[in-house]
Amino acid sequence: MKKLYNAFRSLYGGDNVMKITELRYIPRWIVLFLDIFIGLVSITISYYLIDKLHVKVNFPQYIYYKIVFILFINAIFMFVYKTYAGIIRHSTFFDFFKILLCSGSTLLTMLLLNLSFKIIFGKPLYLYPSLFLYFFISIFIMFFFRMMIKQVFNILIDYKGSASKTRVAVVGVSDASVSIARAILHNPNYPYRLEGFLTKRSDSHKALLLGHKIYNIDKFFKDKNLISDFDAILIIKEIMAKQELEEWMTFALDNGLKVLNAPTLSKMRESDLVGGIRNLQIEDLLNRKPIKIENIEVQKRHFEKTVLVTGGAGSIGSEIVRQVAQFKPSVIVVVDQAESPLYELELDLLEKFPEQIFKFVLADISNNYRLEALFEKYQFSMVYHAAAYKHVPLIEENPHEAIFVNVLGTKNIALLSKKYKVNRFVMVSTDKAVNPTNVMGASKRTAELFVQSLQGSEGNVTKFITTRFGNVLGSNGSVIPHFKKQIEKGGPVTITHPDIIRYFMTIPEACELVLEAGTMGSGGEIYVFDMGDPVKILDLARRMIKLSGFTPDEDIKIKFIGLRPGEKLYEELLSDNTTTVPTHHQKIMISKDPCIRFEEIDVLCKQIIKSAVKRDKLQVVRLLKEIVPEFISNNSEFEVLDKKNIEISES
Structure with missing residues (x-):
């Protein structure tokens, strides 16, 4: 009532549009009163039309009582069908149907009453034409009233602000x-x-x-x-x-x-x-139709099993944890060395999966003693290894750190998986490992070689599997969030080269592939998949600027800053001397990359780890190039090593 009072008060005061649209709905008793009034108008019109046709009504001395009686019967059916209960400005066909039922029930009742009167008194109480006129007129006016109110509200709402x-x-x-x-x-x-x-x-x-x-x-x-x-x-x-x-x-x-x-x-x-x-968002345009993987084996591999996810607080690792949690494993152990992201993930997962048992472990995967305690305690069935250093320029400046995490860390996890007879070990790799031009890519390729070599090693029962991905949309430090921040600041948007291109995929899609890979093959495979067409980063930047409501090169400048150390114009998923083998999924393939025997790669990894401990950058990269012969540095201080190798081979 208070809102109704305020609405009418606003009408009088002149501020009518704003206050009327704030009125949520007319009180139900007013709607009932208006419907009864419409009934009165309808019966009056019907009698008026009958009178104009010079037809005499029956029992004219009781005409007012007859009007009250028919309105009383109509009001009863209004209560029965609750025609007044709907919010008028949201009226639908269902409301019209209730009005039809109400008026129809009133007409039927009055026809039966008329028949009774005719039997008893020899003539009906109401003229039949007047009853039918009342029926049609009342329906029309009630429905018209609701549609009119609905339209008025729509106009006022549309006008408001x-x-x-x-x-x-x-x-x-x-x-x-x-x-x-x-x-x-x-x-x-x-x-x-x-x-x-x-x-x-x-x-x-x-x-x-x-x-x-x-x-x-x-x-x-x-x-x-x-x-x-x-x-x-x-x-x-x-x-x-x-x-x-x-x-x-x-x-x-x-x-x-x-x-x-x-x-x-x-x-x-x-x-x-x-x-x-x-x-x-630009992600909406880059999102091709996701690869949906529905494999009952994925559920079997995780249900009531113990699962380890390294790098679990990262973009890929955290999504793997969320997807695995849906299959109700007995426990998920999440390992990461980043304290704050790990704590934030813990709060998020405990809220979303209150029934699932998680163990959040703050640890460095280069610490083998810390890791072995976990393997011994939990006896993992599945290991997802997503922990890695991934930023190319930083790793190019600090190659020894890439060895500690990407090589030594992977070696620790893989050897412990073999020792404790983990069912399956799945490693997350990168397209930068293919024909690498930087330390990060070469370190990941070294990790791939080590993991592959374990498959055929003596006494192994674990299936070692590798998956390669391109860039993931929205991951920490990726190009799209970086561009968004630059646009929000008013530019410029910085691009390394006008011709640089990249493949993109979504984080959930990448993780679905990881889980699928964990159920495929006999071990030792490197899985890659169709990532669609590559995207030119310059086109990506221009679209993002336009989608933000700005004009490229006018409102937001685009600045080319040159390729960063180790960066190349395009990424590959398969190296030149490889072939692919199809799998049961048309979008997923197996890359047949060259392998190295375990004894050989193990010796090389020990040598490069020793060099990393000594912080000998040149020796670290020299050994990386020995392990990965296709590693040719690009726009990097380590190009000198390639020149020396060329001179030695020519001499």
Whole structure:
């Protein structure tokens, strides 16, 4: 009542739009009163029409009692069917159906009463035409009243704060698009205003949808005056093919419109749809259709088993932990040397998986004694080795640290897995290990060689498996978060080279591959998979700038800073002298890389670890080049070693 009072008070005071739209709904008793009043108007109209036809009514002396009686019967059925209970501005066909039932029940009751009167008194109480007129007129007015109120509210809501709202055109006329549009109309507190619909169809330009025009895309983007009436287009990424998404984005950004992405009904309740609208992210464009792996073996390998994940607080490691937790292992041991990220992961996992047993261990994988205590205590069934140093420029400056973590750490985990007869050991590697041009890639290739060599070593029962990935979207320190920060600061966006390209994949997709790899093969394999088309980093930067609402090279500058030490223009997933073997999954292949015998790689690893302890950078890299002959340094101080090798081979 207080809100109703405030609304009418605002009407009198002049501030009518704001206060009326704040009124959640008209009190139910007022709706009931209005419906009874509509009934009174309807019976009055019906009697008026009968009178104009010069038809005499039965029992004219009781006409007022007859009117009250029919309204009383109608009111009873209003209570029975609760026609007053719905919120008028959200009226649907269901509300109309209840009105139809109510009026129909009233008509049927009055017809039976009429029949009884005719039997008893020789003539009916009401004229039959007046009853049918009342039936049709009352239904029409009640429904019209609700539709009118609904439309008035929509107009007022649309008008409220319209100057500050983002004017959007919803792409498509599908059920999902209409649901989004309806949610915008019914949520006045959100910063969007529906202005129309966009479609590629040419047969809908004369139609209206939710009271708004449907525009053909070709005509829309040719009319600059029309475009100026809009601020953004709103798409639903999940129901679009990648090519279609690219087309809409290009149309919008080239015409100065923002691109908004909305969730589908299946992803979010209708009441939360508008709250889920956000600016289209570059990740949405790079996300190809994910590789979904459904393998019952994955569940069998983890259910009620003990699992170790190294590097568990990192981007890949933490997602592996989350995915493994869904299969209800007996315990998951998460190892990482980064204290704060490990603690944050602990809080997150304990909240999301309260029934799962986790053990969070702060440890350095180069400390073999610390690791062996874990293997002895938990007797792991599965080991996922994701711990690694990955940043190319930092590792190029500190090659000995790459040896401690990427080589020695991997050696420790792998040998302990063999010693304690772990069922499967899965190592996460990188495409930078293929024809490496930097220390990081060469150290990961060395780790791959060591892990592969253990497969055929004496007394081994563990299956050693390696998986190679490209860049993962949104991982710590990756290019996309870096570009976002630069754009937020106003630029410039820094790119090492205008022609540099990279492959991208999502973190969940990468981890699904890791889990799948853990169930495949007989051990010793290196798994790679189809990562789609590479992405030019310059194009990536330009799109990110446009999606942020800026113009590249004008609002946000792009600056080329040159290749970093060890960086190459493109990454590879397979080395030149390898072949691939298909697996049961069309997107996953096995790389047949050359191997080294365990005795040989073990000696080389011991030598390079000793050099790392001495902090002898040149000797460390020299040994890396001996272990990985295809390692040719690029834009690095270690190029001198390649020149010496060339001179020696020529002499």
